[in-house]
Amino acid sequence: MTAQSLGLNTFQSTMLLFAGGALLLLILVISSFKLSSETEAQAAEIAKQRLVRVAARNTSFGLLNAETGQRGFLLTGEEIYLEPYYLGSKEAKKRLDDLTAQASDPSDLERMAIIAPVVGKKLAEMEQTIALAKSGKRDEALKILASDAGLQYMGALQDNLEAISARADRAVEQGLQNLSASANRLTLTTTIGSLLVASFASLAFYIVANNTGKLQSARQSLQTLTDELEERVKDRTEALTEANEEIQRFAYIVSHDLRAPLVNIMGFTSELETASNKLAGYFSRTALDVDEQTAASIAVEDIPESVGFIRKSSVKMDGLIGAILKLSREGRRELKRERVQLDDVVETSLASLQHQIEAAGVAVDVEPSLPSVVSDRLALGQVVGNILDNAVKYLAPGRPGVISITSEESGGRVKLRIADNGRGIAEKDLTRIFDLFRRAGKPDRPGEGIGLAHVRSLVRVLGGDVTVASKLGEGTTFTVDLPKKMSGQNPSNKEQTA
Amino acid sequence: MNTENANPVTIVMIEDDEGHARLIERNIRRAGVTNDIVPLASGHAALEYLLGEDESGSVHSKRALLILLDLNLPDMSGVDILQKIKTNAHIKRSPVVVLTTTDDEREIQRCYDQGANVYITKPVNYESFANAIRQLGLFVAVMQVPAAE
Known part of the structure; x- marks a missing residue:
């Protein structure tokens, strides 16, 4: 369609078409009106010319009759x-x-100027002759008659009246021709206009x-695309859930199977x-020569x-396996949705750290009336507890x-900020602190590098995220971003097969 | 062991890990238990021994068995073996002690549901492990085990 090649959209082209149709209709109405009023004027003109013709003829007849009577x-x-x-x-x-x-x-008016006085003269002549004849002066009257003046008057009158009548006749004829032409034009205009309007209407109808x-x-x-997309999202989600479950199972099986050789x-x-x-004991009692003493020292020391x-390495390995197992179990644990007051969670965590807080002389400032969320109480407690534990530990x-503990609520999410003025974390370490078995800074405090990995895993299970901002030597702020209402969908809880 | 019993209890140890089997045996012996111990290293070997050639379990008729069962076997799940023992007419009364590294609550529940008599998680710490096995040995020494039918 040309409208499309002009860069118009369907709506614009349809509207344009309707506007064109309306304009055409208006033109049609105006021209019809004009043509019909023209026709009316022509008819009026014809009627007038007819009257002129009749008047001229009858004047002529009247004069002839009067003259005949006079004679x-x-x-x-x-x-x-x-x-x-x-x-x-x-x-x-x-x-x-x-x-x-x-x-x-104008030609009629010229002739009228000639006729009017001549008619007066002619009538006067006839009146005079008849008056003379009545009074017995018939000879005198006949003499006037014989002067031929009356005849000349009459000839001039007949000529002029005939001319007016003939002109009027021609005008009537011309008028009739014009009238017929106008009527034809009107018919033609109406027909063409109607056809155009009809075709515009059909075109508009076709386009619509x-x-x-x-x-x-x-x-x-x-709709099909949306359905397909939804289906695809569903498939992907299922695939992801399955992959996640597999990783969980893998971690679980690995940690279990690693334990057996460790035993x-x-x-x-x-x-x-x-x-x-x-x-x-035996060697140290019985060692006699140098060889036996060497053997004894091997038995006693080496x-x-x-x-x-x-033994030490095994214990450590056991600890690491235990951590993996704990993380994989957290991912599999069935979450319990309930309304949790963050005040309560923070208070409980602080209470369990009371001893360390007092020993280190740490001041804790909690924002009054922290919001509540719908989440898993146990997981939240572990998250807050681990972060607070680090804050107290790394002064x-x-x-x-x-x-200081503050909160912020916006758009269905709650941000819990736990800020400390502790030793801080170097920028290069900020990403690895959440990794399992990774620690930042001087390893002068006891720890396995499990706490924050655990925190991140838990927060993600709760549908949230945890971020950290820190400046080495100045302090660290952890931000736990949680949904105000945890979604009802629990992570996988399929029975394990290990 | 119960000396009045004409058929002394045979301890059937289903454990694929040779080391574990050896450690269990040593610690049971240290508890003073002298009963026969039959070590079986796979699920198939265990079923073959428990059910006999005719797979009916009648081979153990009139014998008293105490079964130590590890769940993590290479060829089949220990739970399946437990189910076979507990649904067999001859050996279903034999006590089964599940002794495994798994401490998953659901797994423990499942074993008791299937008729396990005792569930013990193998402690990784050896002192605890040895202690647990020795206590089990003492327990075996005093317990009454019914003979298979």
Whole structure:
């Protein structure tokens, strides 16, 4: 469609079409009105020309009748001829008045100027002759008649009246032709206009129908697309959930299976220790020469030292496996949705740290009336507890600790901020502190690098996120961003198969 | 052990880890238990021994068995073995002690639901482990075990 090649959209082109149709209709109405008023004017003009013609003819007839009556009377003296004379002259006067009133054509007016006085003279001549004849002076009257003046008057009058009549005839004929042409024009205009309006209407109807069809099919394909998209999102979510479950199961199985050999390492280490102790006792009692003394020192010093390292490493490994197991279990634990007052959570966590807080002389400032959330109480307690534990643990040397807890609510989410003025975290360490078994700064405090990994894992399970901002030597702020209402969907709780 | 019993209790130890088996055996012996211990290292070997060639379990008729069962076996789940023991007409009364590294609550529940008599988690710490096994040995020494039918 050209409208589209002009860069118009369907709505614009349809509106344009309607506007065009309306304009066309207006033009049609105006021209019809104009043409019909023109026709009316032409009809009026024709009627007028007819009146002029009739008046001219009748004036002429009236004069002829009057003259005939006059001549008859003068010739015969019979009174009977006076009647046509009176009637004719009366008619002629009346029709002349009509003609004077109707005549508007310049040539008619010229002729009227000639006719009017001549008619007066002619009528006066006839009146004079009849008056003379009545008073018995018939000869005198006949003499006037014989002068031919009356005849000349009459000839001039007939010529001019005939000319007016002929012109009026021509005008009527012309008028009729014009009228017919106008009527034809009107018919033609109406027909063409109607056809145009009809075609505009059909075009508009076609476009609207076509667009409606397109719109419907577009809507349908959109619906299909939406459905497909939803299906895809569902599939992906399922795949992700499955992958996550698999990782959880994997962690669980690995940590369990790693434990079995560890039991052996630790078990036989102990057995070895017991055996070597017995040997050491024996050798130290019975060692006689240098060789035996060397063996004794191995039994007394080297073996216990080696065994000690094996045992220490095993214990550490057990701790690490335990941490992995704990994390994987947190991911599998069934969450309990309930309304939790953050005040309560913070208070409980602080209470369990009371001893350390007092020992280190830390000041804790909690914002009054923290908001409440719908979440898992236990998980929240562990999150807050771990962060507070770190805050109390990693104080800046030589500066009394200050911990402040604030909150912020916006758009269905709650941000809990736990800020300290402790030793801080170097920028390069900010991302790794949440990783399992990773620690930041001088390892002068006991710890396994589990707490924050645990915190992040828990917060994510709760549908939130945890971020950290810190400046080395100045302090650290942890922000726990939680949904005000945890979604009802729990993470996987499928029975494990390990 | 109960000396009045004509058929002394045989301890059937289903444990795939040789080291664990050895440590368990040593600590049971240290508790003064002298009963026969039959070590079985896989689920298939265990079922073969428990059910016999005809798979009916009648091979243990009139014998008293105490079964130590590890859940993490390479060829099948210990829970399946437990189910087979507890649904077998001959050996269903034999006490089953589940002895495994798993301390998952659901797993423990499942074992008791299937008819396990005792569930013990193997402590990784050897002192605790040895202690637990020795206590189990003492327990075995005083417990009454019914003979299989």
